[in-house]
Amino acid sequence: MPDPAVGVHLFVANRALEERAYAAVLAAGVDDVTVAQARLLSRVADEGSRLVELADRARVTKQTAGHLVDQLERNGYVERVPDPTDGRARLVRLTARARALVPVAGAEVARVLEEWREHLGDEAMDQLVTSLARLSAITDPFAH
Structure with a gap:
């Protein structure tokens, strides 16, 4: 059974x-990464991820993911860059600090x-x- x-x-x-x-x-x-931020960081793809993808993978709302990304960006763990496949979109990408x-x-x-x-x-x-x-x-x- x-x-x-x-x-x-x-x-x-x-x-x-x-x-x-x-x-x-x-x-x-x-000392400046919360559990929720770490969960989101672990889901960023090597080439970068769109915010909506991160929200889906982390099983949080897009607003929550955006808030977490804002915090991570302020602390130097991620950056937002243009998506090379879509000029209107942005990717969230790990910085060297996060990759370390x-x-x-x-x-x-x-x-x-x-x-x-x-x-x-x-x-x-x-x-x-x-x-x-x-x-x-x-x-x-x-x-x-």
Whole structure:
């Protein structure tokens, strides 16, 4: 019988991973990024993202995303630049200051995943990763 709490299990694991990455950024001396801002930052595409895309990916309103981007821009983590594919649109792009945080958060994510691997074992962890990747193919609205 399927576990009716599978969504909760996925949420809890994701939240734990996210919290550890955020804590690592704070430990690195960043004191001007909130959790909500960090969630938005983590969703900015390498080439930049339109505000409406960020709002969708972060599951917040466009107004909330705009407010968060305003704060991040003031603190030097993002910049708004013209969209090369549409002269009327603007992209939100990470600055060097924000890009410097990526390896900090990434290293902590790697540590967490290694902890999970040690807890689950190699085979179960590999199956989890494979299964989640396959599931993303039908659940991720941003997968291309």
